[in-house]
Structure formats: structure tokens, C-alpha cells
């Protein structure tokens with residue numbers, strides 16, 4: 001499929017820009033601890049990478065503006081902790097999100113084996129029509145790779161999910177996973193509009209969702225990074 005093309009709007013241009021976004025999408029990153037969820041957001045939102053591992057406590061979030069086919073899209077990106085002890089907090093963020101990325105580490109087969117379990121969590125807690133993308137990280141560590149192409153093909157076929165490989169070190173694939181998610185969500189919104197389906201998150205000018213879960217989410221958030 002030919003992509004729509006997505007431009008990330010940098011922080012200074014973002015604040016200077018007065019147009020209201022056409023779309024607001026809430027995205028959530030989940031997956032085992034240490035798989036690179038926070039590193040991916042840092043690379044995407046700030047074009048930075050650090051080799052230090054600071055595990056996420058609870059949930060963090062970032063806001064990023066992008067432009068797709070001339071339309072302004074605001075991304076609210078929730079970065080959840082992979083550690084088991086935060087599970088009850090983190091899975092409360094699935095509901096109300098339009099897109100969920102399931103992360104695993106290409107150099108750690110155990111994290112790949114857990115993808116199916118994460119997808120079951122989505123089926124349990126998220127909206128039925130949520131878009132899911134599976135992301136294998138650390139593609140730069142080719143000699144440490146434990147997950148084979150056959151493993152990936154098998155899983156993608158079994159779960160019928162799109163899969164991408166990324167590296168937060170080189171930046172490979174990072175832009176593409178967000179671009180692809182936004183494309184999927186815009187297409188879904190357009191179809192919903194044509195068929196008279198619910199447009200809960202379609203905005204312009206931007207309106208805060210009156211859903212109770214969203215308000216709780218914002219209260220619970222530890223850090224707000226406005227980029």
C-alpha cells in the first residue's frame with residue numbers, strides 16, 4: 001500500500017501554529033519491560049537516543065503533532081511500564097485508545113513469545129475496533145538477534161497483525177510505525193464517517209473527551225512532555 005506520507009511538526013513550528021488539528025488520536029505502547037517503548041517515543045518525538053535504561057514507572061505520555069495529506073493530526077502517546085507490578089494501572093489505559101503498539105525485543109525471544117499474551121490483554125481491555133501494530137525493536141543488534149523471520153511470519157499470520165522492525169539507535173522504522181498507525185486510523189475514521197458510525201475522537205476545533213476514563217488518565221499521568 002502506498003502511504004499517505006506523514007510530516008512531523010517540530011516543537012517550535014507546532015507552538016507557532018494556530019490551526020486546530022483535524023484529528024486527535026490516543027495511542028498506547030505496551031510490551032515487556034526493556035523492549036524499547038520509551039526509547040521509541042524519545043526517538044520519534046525528540047530525535048534522541050540514550051543507551052541508559054530508566055524503566056518507566058506507571059505511565060508517561062507525550063504529545064506530538066504530525067501532518068498527513070495536508071491534515072493536522074495530534075497524537076497523544078501513552079508510554080506504559082512493562083513491569084508486571086504496574087499491570088493494573090497500565091491496562092486501564094487501553095480503553096479509549098484508538099491504536100496500540102505491542103513491543104518486543106528482537107534480541108530476546110522471551111519478549112517475542114509474550115506478544116500473544118499482550119494481544120490477549122488488548123482483547124480483554126481495549127475497544128473492539130482498536131488498531132494494533134506489532135513492533136520488534138533493536139534491529140541494529142543484528143548479531144544478537146534471537147527472533148527469526150519464520151517466527152515473525154508465523155506470528156503475523158496467526159494473529160493477523162501488521163509487524164514492523166525498528167531501531168532507536170539508527171532510527172530505522174520509527175517514523176514508519178507512527179505513520180502507518182495514523183494512516184490506519186484516518187482510513188477507519190473516514191469509513192466510519194461515510195457509514196454514519198460514531199466519531200468519538202474526530203475533532204476540530206479540539207474538544208476534550210467527556211469520557212470519565214480520559215479524565216482519570218490525565219490525573220494518573222506522572223509526566224507530561226509537551227513537545
Ligand SMILES: Nc1nc2c(ncn2[C@@H]2O[C@H](COP(=O)(O)OP(=O)(O)OP(=O)(O)O)[C@@H](O)[C@H]2O)c(=O)[nH]1
Nearest residue numbers: 034035036037038039051053055056082138167168
Ligand atoms: N541497541 C538498541 N538498544 C535499544 C533500542 N531500543 C531501546 N534500547 C535500549 O533498551 C533499554 C530499554 O529501553 P526502554 O525504552 O527504556 O524500554 P521500555 O520498554 O520503555 O522499558 P519499561 O519502561 O521498563 O517497560 C535501554 O537501555 C535502551 O537504550 C534499540 O533499538 N537498539
Ligand SMILES: [Mg+2]
Nearest residue numbers: 037038055056
Ligand atoms: Mg519505558
